[in-house]
Amino acid sequence: MKILKFGGTSVGSAPRIKGLLDIVDPKERQIVVLSAVAGTTNVLVEIGQAFTAGLKDEAIKLIKEHKEKYEGLIAELFSTADGLQKGKNLIDYHFNYITSLGNELFTTTEERAVLAQGELLSTALFHYHLEEIGVPSVLLPALDFMKIDEDNEPIVSYIKEMLSELLDEYPNNMLFITQGYICRNSFGEIDNLRRGGSDYTASLVGAAIQAEEVQIWTDIDGMHNNDPRIVNNTTPIANLSFDEAAELAYFGAKILHPQSVFPAQKYNVPVRLLNTLDPNAHGTLISKEGGDKGQIRAIAAKDGITAIHIHSSRMLLAYGFLRKIFEIFERYKTPIDMITTSEVAVSLTVDDTKHLEDIIKEVEDFGRVSIDYNQTIVCVVGDFSANMHGYAARVLDAVKHLPLRMISYGGSDYNVSILVDTDHKVEALRSIHNRLF
Numbered sequence: 001m002k003i004l005k006f007g008g009t010s011v012g013s014a015p016r017i018k019g020l021l022d023i024v025d026p027k028e029r030q031i032v033v034l035s036a037v038a039g040t041t042n043v044l045v046e047i048g049q050a051f052t053a054g055l056k057d058e059a060i061k062l063i064k065e066h067k068e069k070y071e072g073l074i075a076e077l078f079s080t081a082d083g084l085q086k087g088k089n090l091i092d093y094h095f096n097y098i099t100s101l102g103n104e105l106f107t108t109t110e111e112r113a114v115l116a117q118g119e120l121l122s123t124a125l126f127h128y129h130l131e132e133i134g135v136p137s138v139l140l141p142a143l144d145f146m147k148i149d150e151d152n153e154p155i156v157s158y159i160k161e162m163l164s165e166l167l168d169e170y171p172n173n174m175l176f177i178t179q180g181y182i183c184r185n186s187f188g189e190i191d192n193l194r195r196g197g198s199d200y201t202a203s204l205v206g207a208a209i210q211a212e213e214v215q216i217w218t219d220i221d222g223m224h225n226n227d228p229r230i231v232n233n234t235t236p237i238a239n240l241s242f243d244e245a246a247e248l249a250y251f252g253a254k255i256l257h258p259q260s261v262f263p264a265q266k267y268n269v270p271v272r273l274l275n276t277l278d279p280n281a282h283g284t285l286i287s288k289e290g291g292d293k294g295q296i297r298a299i300a301a302k303d304g305i306t307a308i309h310i311h312s313s314r315m316l317l318a319y320g321f322l323r324k325i326f327e328i329f330e331r332y333k334t335p336i337d338m339i340t341t342s343e344v345a346v347s348l349t350v351d352d353t354k355h356l357e358d359i360i361k362e363v364e365d366f367g368r369v370s371i372d373y374n375q376t377i378v379c380v381v382g383d384f385s386a387n388m389h390g391y392a393a394r395v396l397d398a399v400k401h402l403p404l405r406m407i408s409y410g411g412s413d414y415n416v417s418i419l420v421d422t423d424h425k426v427e428a429l430r431s432i433h434n435r436l437f
């Protein structure tokens with residue numbers, strides 16, 4: 001069985017929704033995972049923010065405007081009176097629900113319920129469209145099988161069990177449709193897998209049912225060797241290993257949700273990145289084997305990084321020092337991205353600053369602390385194994401005109417990362433690109 005995930009632009013308009021059948025073969029047993037219609041989640045975020053801020057009129061205005069967009073969409077999508085009525089009832093239901101949430105005490109629980117409406121809408125619209133044209137499909141409610149635990153980690157065993165039960169109810173059906181992004185949390189409330197999370201859904205579903213392949217259909221012909229929004233002349237990469245893809249996704253390549261490679265990797269399900277606008281393009285195949293060895297694959301950048309520098313004479317010759325520091329971050333459930341050490345100091349980076357103040361207070365017991373905000377990790381992924389001399393030097397040579405805050409090499413065989421002030425990110429990406437490709 002294959003999993004096909006379509007992102008926001010791939011379901012961004014009535015012609016696009018109809019066009020999914022150019023790619024989806026209704027005679028093959030598969031699960032189609034859909035994102036919200038392009039732009040919808042951003043508007044839902046705004047609506048949630050307006051309700052949170054007590055700006056009810058502003059929220060209602062946004063709801064009304066957005067509902068009108070959907071009215072235009074269904075008018076184009078459905079051609080029968082029955083189909084149109086179903087579409088109308090659907091959007092009335094969801095937009096009334098969003099409005100009603102604003103009448104209650106509006107907490108993060110209601111906010112997450114608002115955010116979930118985009119995927120619920122897009123999947124139902126596709127399902128009704130198929131119904132109208134006589135193609136059988138089953139709508140699988142993601143809220144019945146996607147679940148995260150109290151650390152926001154997906155529970156694969158639960159997903160596996162619930163999804164298998166659901167699928168077993170339809171032994172003769174071919175085409176299943178489900179929502180990306182949304183899930184339930186450990187309280188049973190509606191939650192989500194963070195922005196861009198539909199990729200993660202697809203990978204988790206693929207892992208849970210041991211799919212033959214996960215296909216991520218988007219608006220570009222695969223993973224490029226640099227961020228195409230920033231650098232000209234980027235080119236698609238035909239093959240990536242799971243490790244390389246995970247590294248690129250985690251360090252900012254927006255085409256994939258940061259965590260989305262891990263489930264596929266763990267259960268060895270190949271992932272293909274494909275272009276809805278050019279379905280015959282090769283795209284990128286992410287697999288255990290990956291591409292040819294000895295090459296540099298790609299560059300990515302992750303913004304919003306905070307660097308913490310701890311200077312301590314007590315580190316000198318002391319064992320257990322790093323453990324004590326790391327334990328503080330662990331207690332505050334704050335992941336560390338990059339780390340460099342010297343005999344008397346350690347620098348590390350985080351992107352989650354929710355508990356930064358408390359962390360710093362505790363870390364200050366161990367030494368002098370200084371902090372740099374607005375930093376960017378620029379990550380170069382490829383074959384950096386020790387026998388490939390010269391590659392790391394070329395990366396550093398390309399940024400010799402820029403101030404570097406940290407350099408990380410040797411943590412894995414496939415990554416060199418540097419930390420720069422975000423003001424220097426664009427120059428770093430372009431300069432390394434020109435030097436390497």
Ligand code: ADP
Pocket residue numbers: 006007008009010035196217218219220222223224225226227228229252253254255256300
């Ligand atoms: P979707 O809505 O289909 O999930 P996204 O917008 O999340 O699509 O991801 C696709 C976009 O990711 C591309 O349009 C491109 O601008 C951006 N992107 C950033 N870095 C890369 C990269 N290295 N390779 C390909 N696309 C990238």
Ligand code: ASP
Pocket residue numbers: 007008035036041042118180181194195196197198199
């Ligand atoms: N609709 C969600 C978002 O915009 C999830 C996704 O598109 O992957 O973040």
Ligand code: MG
Pocket residue numbers: 007196199254255256257
């Ligand atoms: Mg995306």
